[in-house]
Amino acid sequence: MVAINGKDYAAAGKNLASVLTEMKYDFRTIAVEINEEIVSKKFYEETILNDGDVVEVVSFVGGG
Structure with a gap:
């Protein structure tokens, strides 16, 4: 498991770009x-x- 922002995800073995895309980050x-x-x-x-x-x-x- 990989902890991403404090939550566990089954992301071990994946590249960072694909995980961030799956999570809809810009x-x-x-x-x-x-x-x-x-x-x-x-x-x-x-x-x-x-x-x-x-x-x-x-x-x-x-913001302002």
Whole structure:
């Protein structure tokens, strides 16, 4: 299992980009951290999630 924003998902073995797409995240407005390390957007496709990984996805919103 992979913890994504505090919830467990069966995402081990999948690449980060496919998981984020399944979860309907807009890549343009997020930042992702895996095991306390920020992942550059250019590596989303090649980053494979492993059992026990802790993923945090932060969305940016505009406002005033």
